[in-house]
Amino acid sequence: MHAVLVRQGARREESLSDVIRALEEQKANARGIPPLGPYAYVVGKGERFRRCELVDGKWRRTETTRSEQPPYGFTISADVAPYYVDLLCQTYQLTDEEGKKLTQTLAQLSINKAEGIPTRRYLP
Secondary structure, eight states: OHHHHHHHHHHHHHHHHHHHHHHHHHHHHHTTOOOSSOOBOOSOOSSOEEEEEEETTEEEEEEESOOOOOSSEEEEETTSOHHHHHHHHHHHHHSOHHHHHHHHHHHHHHHOSTTOOOBOOOOO
16 A cells, blocks of 8 residues: 555656646746757658649649649648648639638748747657
């Protein structure tokens, strides 16, 4: 019985330590202090892309190493799941010119490596 109580106390202390560390990270982040550990960046910033072009009312999807946006369509990471690619294509096709331009802009931002904004990540 004593061993069980000791283990529970140790777990409680470990959990408390993790919570305190997470709160300290949040406070530092709010003050603009950079993280002490390595930066974490968003997944999908690789070197492979999927170019989706709307040609004569049909989608042409090609794998490429070039990140440029096509005139009619968009380029995204090749790691994006097919379901989301289909959803983006459908959205692009159904929207007006402003919506198409916005889709291209967001697609470009999603693969842009030059954003340079580090993300804090708490690792217990």
